[in-house]
Amino acid sequence: MEQKRRKSLTPFYLMAFNLIKTFPSVSRYHRMNRKWLIIVTAHLFFHLSVGVDLIVFYRISQVALETIGVTLLKIMNMITIILWALANQVTSQTNVTDISSANILAQQKTISENSYLVLTCSTFGKKKQIQVTVYLCKGDLWIEKKQQKQDRYETTFTIHRVGLHHSGNYSCVYSTRDDLPPKVTKKREPIEIVVISNFLPADISVAAPSDVHEGDDVAFRCIVSGPLQTLGECQLIHSYLMRNETILQVQAFNVPGMEANFIIEGAVVRDSGHYSCVVLPSKCIQEGEKTLYGNNAVLVEVKETLIFRLIASFRVxxxxxxLGLGLCLWWINKQGIRT
Structure with missing residues (x-):
């Protein structure tokens, strides 16, 4: 047993010897005790590499100093700090190797805003019959963890009411540890999740003269600048023409052409107001259905014309x-009954 221990300490003897050689100012008295210093340093290396903490390490160095001599205090304290830093590096490297990647599956990679995102982490074919902790990662950070039982190979994570900030790359790792740091450096194969907005403001313009009169047709053009992501690669999605924040018309938004057109036929005064357009990328139009919604608003003011005013006056x-004839007939009829 002692031979095995000495054999395991051999590389630490070499490390301690090389470290102590870097101190040229060691006095003759110190050089006489170099053998003991190397032995103690090697043992400190050994104990530190197997997980001894700084307090225990410092106590060991104090005992060693009392044995060798108090005059070595500065050197040993310096060695203590160096070895403690080295042990932390070794420990962190050991922790990294304790992480393994898992497969990740998604029911849908493109989902609409406010829906559910269901992700499954699978350790099938990778995990031994042990209980591990599975971590769901977004980017380089894990965002949720669950314990996986020995006889299970799948762990499901559900994110309720997703928002646009949930778009990104997701992956899975597992470990026997339950206290992994927030950042995960293990290489893994992610999947991309895209969250489609339910409402997308669009730009609207009016294709008509500045003066719109009663009886004129008013045409609106609704466009979206930049790339448009749709749910299920929809070619037709919903778009709405709104007046004063009230839905007025529903129309199909042409995804390849990136526009929708609305027309108000025979405008009247009550059609005046602020118009805007909004697109719904997450709602596809089914076959046979023709339905659609703004970014900015345009003011349409329908003015009365003379002929329409005369017609309205004639009606009055x-x-x-x-009404007057009706009253006269009623009065005459009433007088005839009395006589």
């Missing part, structure tokens, strides 16, 4: 004449 006059 005709209504008053009819």
């Amino acid at each position: 006059i005709a209504l008053m004449i009819l």
Whole structure:
């Protein structure tokens, strides 16, 4: 047993010897005790490499100093700090190797806003019959963890009511440890999740003269600048023409052409107001269905024309004449009954 221990300490003797040689100012008295210093340093290397903490390490150095001599205090304290830093590096490298990558599966890689994101981490063919902790990662950080039982190989994570910030690369790792640091450096194969917005403001313009009169047709053009992501590669999605924040018309948004067109036929005064357009990328139009919604708003003011004003006046006059005739007939009929 002692021979095995000495054999395991051999590389630490060499490390301690090389370290102590770097101190040229060691006095003659110190050089006489170099053998003991090397032995103690090697043992400190050995104990530190197997996980001894700084406090225990410092106590060991104090005992060694009392044995060798108090005059070596500065050198040993310096060695203590160096070896402690070295042990932390070795420990962190050991922790990294304790992480393994897992497969990740998704029911849908493109989902709509406010829906559910379901991700499954699989350790099938990778994990031994042991209980591990599975970590769901987004980018280089793990965001959720669950314990996986010995007889299970799949762990499901569900994110409720996803938002646009949930878009990104997701992956899975597992470990026997339950306290991994936030950043995961283990190489893994991610999948990309894209969250589609339910409402996308669009730009609207009016293809008409500045003065719109009653009876004129008013045409609107609704466009989206930049790339448009749709759910399920929809070619037709919903778009709505709105007036004063009220849905007025529903139309199909042409994805290849990146536009939708709306027309108000025979505009009247009550059609005046602020118009805007909004697109719904997450809602596809089914076959036989024609339905669609703004970024900016345009003001349309429909002015009355003379002919429409005369027609309206004639209607009022005709209504008053009819009302007067009705009253006269009623009065005459009433007088005839009395006589």
